[in-house]
Amino acid sequence: MYGFEAGLLIPIIAILMPVFIIGIIMYFRAKDRAETQKTIRLAIEKGQALPPEYLDSLQKAGPALNKIKTPVNDIRSGLILIAVALGLVVMDYVGNDYTFETLSGIAAIPGFIGLALLIMGIIGLNSQKKS
16 A cells, blocks of 8 residues: 655646646636626616726736837846756756756756747847837
């Protein structure tokens, strides 16, 4: 008969914790949106006019929806991903007696995505300058 191994608890928690945190964030955002919609619905049903300032604040409240994609954002994201990849490579190199192992190959994924974003940002800046 096999017993419970406490060593399995750490990877299970490590995998489930981000899922749990994202779930909590999504729950409270949905709850906030529902309350806002309820307030607007009640105001409309009672015939009250919504002030333009309130509607403007609602429009500005969703930064993820109104976020404008610019070449500078691409360059910033690309540099961050390249830094993450370099950090993984250094961690792999130092952690494996100064040899490159499999983690360096995995680091190529965010590295190449970052490189692509960096190139897209530079091309976007050049095309803006020409316009």
